[in-house]
Structures are given as structure tokens and as C-alpha cells.
Amino acid sequence: MGKKTAHAELTTRRSATPRPNILVFLSDDHGQWLQQAYGNSEVQTPNMDRIARHGVRMTNAFTTCPVCSPARASLFTGRMPSQHGIHDWIEETKQAYAYPWLEGQTLLSELLRNVGYHTGLVGKWHCGKERYPHPGFDFWFSYWVNQYPHLGTQQFSDNGQHVTVDGFQSSLLTEQAIRFLQFHYGDQATAKMPFFLFVGYTDTHSPHTQMPDDLLAKYKDATFRDIPQEPFLTVHGDANSPVSRDPLIERTKHEQYYAAASSLDRGVGKVLDKLESLGQLANTLVVYTGDHGLNAGQHGMWEKGNGTIPQNFLEESIRVPCAVSWVNGGIPGNLESDLPVNHCDLFATLLDAAKALPNAEAARQINSPGRSYLPQLLGRTADDWRNDVICEYGNARMIRRDGYKLILRYPYQGVSFANELYDLKADPRETANLYDSPQYDQIIKQMTEQLNEFFSHYTVPAHDGLDLEHQALATPASPWLAALKKRKAD
Secondary structure (H helix, E strand, C coil), X not given: CCCHHHHHHHHHHHHCCCCCEEEEEEECCCCCCCCHHHCCCCCCCHHHHHHHHCEEEEEEEECCCCCHHHHHHHHHHCCCHHHHCCCCCCCCCCHHHCCCCCCCCCCHHHHHHHCCCEEEEEECCCCCCCCCCCCCCCEEEEECCCCCCCEEEEEEEECCEEEEEEEEHHHHHHHHHHHHHHHHHHCHHHHCCCEEEEXXXXXXXXXXXXXXXXXXXXXXXXXXXXXXXXXXXXXHCEECCECCCCHHHHHHHHHHHHHHHHHHHHXXXXXXXXXXXXXXXCCEEXXXXXXXXXXXXXXXXXXXXXXXXXXXXXXXHHECCEEEECCCCCCCCCEEEEEEECHHHHHHHHXXXXXXXXXXXXHHHHCCCCCCCHHHHCCCCCCCCCCEEEEEECCEEEEEXXXXXXXXXXXXXXXXXXXXXXXXXXXXXXXXXXCCCHHHHHHHHHHHHHHHHHHHHCCCHHHCCCCHHHCCCCCCCCHHHHHHHHHHHC
């Protein structure tokens, strides 16, 4: 990505550049594959593509956990689930308030506000106590109870006050994002400050219903040819939401899911247009990414990591879209990077761009495995970048390296499932588990050692995912609880 000779100029420009505004769109259940910037031939997401065209598209962006709450917590804290302690999606009516969750963690919003940012969150938080503003946020417009429904009577927390309004959810959230920007530039004090605005849309999350008619009409004649037609294989366990045998049901869900991506895109476009009208788009670091991916018929199933028992780390579950633009900061346009990056790296990258990296003592306490890839976005080569991707989900851990994917599974109350190894070059659809094949023993040994070494550095004992019996309950629907119930029933 660029020559080293150009990097010196870019670095000089960056050092003279004031702190940028930061705008992060984090969508829910938006698979990397469901975006035209990533090659989908039918979905219409021109505004997401607009960010990629004016910046860098990360082709190997991954989640830290293929389910929402842990992944979001990793972006806000820069830490793995076994550090921040959220191991599954948090049930909002009871469990969200039964435990302090991210209390005591250092949040991205706090670090940015400490260096003079005006901070706001609009949309999905889902890291505990949804309705109350969390540390570091000056402005808060989130869900009062949960993210449902997409259309109809919506219940929101407006800076802690309960408000009810009727309408299409993402349109209402877009209005609130624009409200934040208008307030920011309409007030003499905040207008002099950079802003950090986090926008969490959820249209692409199930149920795949209620999308606007005009957007559904875009997919009336779609073939959905980018979704492989393949059976669910028992090598992945049991599917909670297998593909329906009724093609009409599947077609309806596909139309809704694609329309949901276009709905998010429309909101993204309106926020970008507002920034442009304010003359601030070029000085804003814009990120569009997802908390994790989604299977929408791939592998004969729907959903993400918790779409199977045991939990899965399928490519569609762990890959996320991630495009980053910042015109005034010197990020070139219309480029791509194949660096393997995750939410912890994005945490570090945003802090780097904002000149808000924590001091040595704070960094030691946070102990993030994340690393800023801002230098690479600006054109420097990444000769010393790591070559692995590591994820975890409860009592399962994954490492992806050198074309292989290793999944190690650990017992929960005496119930365990098989470990897995896939050769992604020879078997990109992950159909054959090679773990018990003797010729792969050395590969398994090396990858296991690397995975164990990683977690020896990035685990807080009180939050260890391999000790779930002593962890706070996020949801009674966790895959390891379902697996235990299933084994007892058998």
C-alpha cells in the first residue's frame, strides 16, 4: 500500500493535521460478503462503497467474537472477551442489569473525551445497562429495552430519559445522528472541539422482516447468486436455523436481508451528506464496519457463531466489512489492504489518529492486543505485522494462520465437542475436519502453542472464557448451555 518514499510526506502532513472528527458506523449482523465494495454483484450499498472509494478497504477484517455483545465490547475496550468478561450477547431485560459488565473498563469514549472530544452514541450499545449513558459519552440515544422492532413503536433512551416514537428505526437513528452533528456545530463551545460519533444500526439483524417497500423492490428480480447453494454438514454440529425447504421462505428472507443492507446504506449516506454540507467530511475519519458476520444460506444455515451447537467460527461468521477514509489525514483513496485486523486493532487505530493513545501506565492496565494500522493506511508497508487471526466465543477458541483454521473446544460442566482443523486453501467451504489426521499433527501443535501463548498474555482470570462456570450469565441461550441441555436430553 504505497511506497516508503511517500510515507515521509504523509507522516509530515499527519503531524501538522489537527485531531480529526471520528465517525464510526458499526452495523449488526452485516456479513462482509453483503456489500458491493466487497464484490457482491447484486446488493446496492453505494454509500458504503463511497467510504471505500475515498479510503482503504480492509479485505481481511475479522471480529474478536462471532456474536454481538462481546465483539462490541472489544471495540469499546480494545480487549478480548477473556479480558473484558462479556462472552455472549446480553439479554436486555434482566441480565443487562444483573451484573456491572464493563464497569471498571477503560472505554474508547473516555480516552477520546480526555483529549478534548465531544462524544456521542446513537443506536445499539448492547454491553449492559443499555438505557443509561456510559462513561465518556456526552450524548446518548440508545434503546430503552432492546433493538426490536425494526418498524413500529420504538422505545429509546434519550440521555437516560424514556421516549416512545413510531416509525422506521434506522430512520429515527439517522435523525438522531444528524441531531448530534447539528448540536455540535450549533454550539460555540463544542464547535471548536473534534467530535466522536458512534452510530449502531441494526436493520441487518434478525428478524429479517419490515424493510421499506421501495428497498424491497430493488431485489424483486435478484437471483442472490452470491450465496452458495450448499447443504448443512454435520461436521459443524447442529444448525439452529437451517435453510428452509420452502424456496419462497428463503427468497423472502434474502430480499429482506439485502434490503436491510440498503436501508443501512441510506442512513449512512444521509449522515455523510450532512457532514459534507457542514464542510467537515474531509476532516472526519469515517469507518464503516460490522460487529461480526452472518450466514444467510451459506453452509445451509442462517445466523452467526451461535447459529450452531456447538458455536462456529465459519468465515461468514467472523469476517466483517471495514472501510476507513480520512481525506485531510492523508489516507489515499480507492485502495485495499490485506492486513489481518480486528476490533482491538481498530480501537488502537482510532486512538492513534486522535493522538489519544493512553500513557504507559494506562496502556499496561488496558493490556490490549490491538495495534494501530494507521501507518499502513497512510502508506507504510507492514513487514512486521502478525500473520494470524484469533477469535474466541465462550469455551471455544480459534486461530487462523497460513491457510489453516484451528478451533479448540473446552469442556463446560463435563460436556465437550470435537476440535476442528480446516485447510482453507484446499477446502475454502470448510467441509472436512482434519483434526484427527496424523499428517497435520505438527501444524496443530504449532497453532495450539501460538493460541495458548496469546491467551497467556490476554486473559484476566476472573473473566476467562475457559472458566464459564464462574462467569456472569449473559444469556440463558448461550451455545454451551444449549449443548449441556442437549447432551442431558440425549
